[in-house]
Amino acid sequence: MLEDILLDDVAQRKISVFNQLLLTANGTYSVHYFEQFTDFSYARLNSLFSEIHEDLMEKQGLALLTDQxxxxxxxxxxxxxxxxxxxxxxxxxxxxLLATILEKNYTIEHFCRDHFISRASIIRRLQPLINYLKDFDIQLNCSKLQLTGKENLIRIVYLNFFWIASYGEDLFLALDETKRGFDLFDAEDHQWMTYTEPREWYLLTTISHLRIQKKHFIIEPPFKQLAFPKTSMSFIKKLEKANVPQHFIERESIFLSFMMFYWSIYFYADDPRIVYVKAYMESDQQPLGNLIERLEAFYLPLFSEKQLSDDEKTVLNTNLFTTCLNHFVIKDSLPIAINFMESCMKDQNPLYEPLSKKVRAFLNEIILNTEFAWIKNCLEDLVYIYSFLLLPFYERSNPKYQLNVGIILSPNAIFLQSLFDFLEQISFISVSFVSSTSEDNYDFYIAASKLLLPDKIRQTANFQIIPLSPSLDYQVGLIDTLHKRYKLKSAFLTV
Structure with a gap:
């Protein structure tokens, strides 16, 4: 979790308490009320609420505590x-981390002076970050504020941390960059950004520029004839004007194009970048052999209850291919942003564990082949990410695990259709329209009024009333309720 790397104990406690606030109904409560939900004493809670109040006042001008x-x-x-x-x-x-990329001739003594902290204290606070970086053979020289290791991984680490923490805003502000959006890019690159966030892409080029200024260049890529068009031409021209050696410019160009086309997770089959990835995936030049065919033979039987559409299959295969290709670059673990979600993914998805066991068994069989033996070095990464990619289809294809939701019909068909479409997109839910006289049994019911609920349902707690108001912000609370019901149902079933 990113919290474990960046935040001290007090900050982590504040997040824990803040998350409890999000689960609490609107109203005004005494501090004592929250003792039942936490392991903190009254004195500790009082202190945490005071600090959160000050944070929210600074951040939003929002008062959490009343005068009382x-x-x-x-x-x-x-x-x-x-x-x-x-x-x-x-x-x-x-x-x-910001100082390591922005500052020049800056040492830990400068940092300690600027932040009123001792050298021993900051090194102690940096230990989780140092340990995280070691997993990827990246060394943090605390005295000189320098990162050393494989340059492509260092830039990805920076990208992950700066993006998750501020969407790059802190770097843009430090460099006095006032522009945002598509006007940051060459016009020729706009066509690839149908499903790409411009700020994230600009953040990567900014990180690359700052690292190159410090004479850190990308390593030689291990690929042959990668399929992609040239991108970031104005960036490349800046390097040429700065008299950067041509072989370094070529590597930088390949790195940026690779990140644009092969690093992201795809969500839509009409993403214009997929055409190039598919061309490479189907070529004789790609280094993964028949991996995708073997993966298909593995996962298609798992989805027999509800088969993939052609578009779903295209997107899934593309993501499976690029995930393995990324790891093939160094034949080891990678600093991937979604890894910060791993504990949450395992806790919130009951089917993750049984699916990941199947994925692990498949990969353990794959690595018996000499050409895939390198997967041993990043087995845990691939088990997690492949399970993550397959999980929505696995949930959808296991009806006994889905939460069967019945929407009781009412006159406002437009709102009901909107609600139905919303729920139908959620993989762990199977949703149907039903009448109040239906004899079918559902795991959960949604109605516009209690008057529409049969007595047998009203006597239970497996329903939610949603007034017929399309502008009502019901989605967040409803999803939370349905997910809790889903986890409860899944806990009593076995795969």
Whole structure:
């Protein structure tokens, strides 16, 4: 978890308490009320609420505590506050990372002076970050504020941390960059950004520029005839004007294009970049042999209840291919942003564990082949990411695990259709329209009024009333309720 790397104990406690606020109904509560939900004493909670109050006042001008010292909750307002990001940006390890890329002739003594902290204290606070970087053979020289190791991995680490913490804003502000969006890019690159966030791409080029200024260049790529068009031509021209050696310019060009076309997870089959990835995936030049064919033979039987559409299969195969290709670059683990979600993924998805066992068994069989023996070095990464990619289809194709939701019909068909379409997109839910007289049994019911609920349903707690108002912000609370029901149902079933 990113919290474990960047935040100290106090900040992690504040996030824990803030998350509890998001689960609490609107109203005003005494601090004592929250003792039942945490392991913190009253004195500790009082201190944490005071600090969170000060943070929210600084961040949003929002008062959490009343004049009487009680906690006032407006959940819709609190949900709009990126509190974790706020704490990330204030953390010393994050500020230290910023200094390693922005500052010149800057040492740990300068950092300690600027942040009023001792050398021993900052090194202690940096230890989780140092340990994380070691997993990828990246060394952090605390005295000189330098990162050394494989340059492509260092830039990806920077990209992950700066993007998650501030969407690159801290770097843009430090460099006085005022532009945002498509006007940051060459016109020729706009066509590839149908499903790409411009700020993230500009953040990567900014990181690359700053690292090149410090004479850190990309390693030789291990690929033959990668398929992609040239991108970032204005960036390349800057390198040429700076008299960067041509072989370094070529590597930088390949790196940026590779990141544009082969690093991202794809979501839509009409993404214009997929054409190039597919061309390479189907060529004789790609280094993964018949891996995709073998993966298909593995996963298609898992989805027999509800087969993939052609578009779904295209997107899934593309993501499976690029995931393995990325790891093939160094034949080892990678600093991938979605790895920060791993514990959450395992906790929130009951089918993750049985699916990951099947994925692990498949990969253990694959690595018996000499050409795939390198997968041993990153087995845990691939088990997690492949399970992550396959999970929505696996949930959808296991009807006994899906939460069967019945929407009881009412006159407002437009709103009901909107609700139905919303729920149908959620992989762990099977949704149907039903009448109040239906004899079919569902795991959960949704109705516009209690009057529409049969007595047998009203006597249970497996329903939610949603008034017929399309503008009502019901989605967040409803999804939370349905997911809890889904986990409860899944806990009593076996795959």
């Amino acid at each position: 010292g009680k906690v006032h909750i407006d959940s819709s307002t609190l949900r709009d506050i990126p509190y974790s990001q706020y704490l990330f940006r204030k953390s010393l390890p994050y500020k230290f």
